[in-house]
Amino acid sequence: MANDAVAGNALRVAPAQPGATDDPVHGVLVAFARDLVNDVDDTLSAFLTREVDALTEIDAAMGGFAATARESVLAGGKRVRPTFAYWGWRGVVGGDAPLPTVLPALAALELLHTFALVHDDVMDASDTRRGLPTVHRAAAARHVTAGHTGDPSRFGESVAVLIGDLCLVWADRLLAHATVPPARLLEVRRCYDQMRIETIAGQYLDVLGENDAANWSVDQALRVARYKTASYTVQRPLLFGASLAGIAPDAPLIAAYTRYGLAVGEAFQLRDDLLGVYGDPAATGKPAGDDLRTGKPTVLLMLARQLATGGQRRALERAGTAVGVREVARLADIVADTGAVGRVEHMISDRVADALAALGTASIDETARTALTGLATAATTRRA
Structure with missing residues (x-):
């Protein structure tokens, strides 16, 4: 289950x-x-x-x-999003506040x-x-x-x-x-609405990129990751939880949560990019190499094209048209040979380090700090 x-x-x-x-x-x-x-x-x-x-x-x-x-x-x-929202809330209220209210x-x-x-x-x-x-x-x-x-x-x-x-x-x-004061629920709704807007913005950019992959860039792929995934997976749920706790929008913890959430959220999507090519279908629930089969302009694929030699780049142009298992596997090997996989792993590590540094600056419930420290690693080293 x-x-x-x-x-x-x-x-x-x-x-x-x-x-x-x-x-x-x-x-x-x-x-x-x-x-x-x-x-x-x-x-x-x-x-x-x-x-x-x-x-x-x-x-x-x-x-x-x-x-x-x-x-x-x-x-x-x-249940990643409720979990980050919970720890965002718990980080403010501590361990005694009743959970059923939120x-x-x-x-x-x-x-x-x-x-x-x-x-x-x-x-x-x-x-x-x-x-x-x-x-x-x-x-x-x-x-x-x-x-x-x-x-x-x-x-x-x-x-x-x-x-x-x-x-x-x-x-x-x-x-x-949710049984929180009406004025507080209004602030929660503002955060929730922003989360939905950013999700739709990221999804549109994702659709646009898939239809203009030849002209897409690493920076644009990262922007998709930021708004399609980071915002509504980690960053906004954390801020949503803080809003449920009644924290002021300009409190220092909001800045720490924002920095942590953006870093972990982007790392989460970068891990997804790797799983979309090299993931085990038994764990991911999706066929291996799906992103290469569709030519999805992920950070991984954009980096591979940027780092590729002329011959590798010509081969990578097959992404989006490859249909056979062997052809997709060959493209996956080429992506790895360009050094893009190692570069993405490094980007994930850098973002996790930045997230932990952000937590180090925050005045936060210590149990929540421990949990968010663990989640930063667990969410970005997963196999599914």
Whole structure:
């Protein structure tokens, strides 16, 4: 189940120092990460049950549609965004504040994430997500099985767009269930809205880059990473959590969270770039070499083109047209031979170091500091 995977994967809190795996504090944090994910999942499950029941009353077909949306939310995932938001909140309030008051807001970030994933899969024409058919592919298959008229692919994409939209509305509704003072919730909404705007901006730049890959640059690829991933995966969730705690927007901790979140978020995406070419499909849930097969202008591919010799560059122009497994594997070897993989690994290390330096400047709850230190490493050394 997802919770067990989380405990041993991206949400596992790494030891603060080498050799500290037997540290009892580390053990407590690992157990707490598991408990937090369970709490978020329980909150989502209870909320979605009510929402699915309400939609079923409209029409039985709506019930099936809403159930598909619910399954998309609850079908695994690392719950990275609620976790960073939690530690952003905990870093301000310490260990005594009651978690149930903010749990709906933390869980709402997972609904926002599902919205982004479902729409992203349509735009990327992806076949799988977390090892299962993507929403639009599954809906298209149901269209065929049911013997409906019309284009199954078009139907599947339409259903997926509506499911993503529904998750976005559900995120707003669940966020409103947080029991914090109205004025504070307004500040939280400002942070949440900015997160959504930056996510859409990053997604548009990603789409643009895929359609203008020949003219794309490393700087533009990094900008996509900053707004599509860093903003809504780490940086804004941390600030969202701080807003839930009622911290002033100009407090010094906000600057530290912003620096940490940008660094870890970019490193998170850079790791994704590497996994998109060299990841194990059993762990990533996606075919190996997908980014090379589609010619996605990631930082990794842009660096490879920048560092390539003339012959290597001509070969890399095949990215986006390669279809065979051997051809994709050959392109992956060429990317590594250019030195781009080592360069990206160095960029990840530099960003993690900058994130930890930012934490060192912050006045923050010490348990939260330990957790965020571990998460900076765990989120950027993952295999999925």
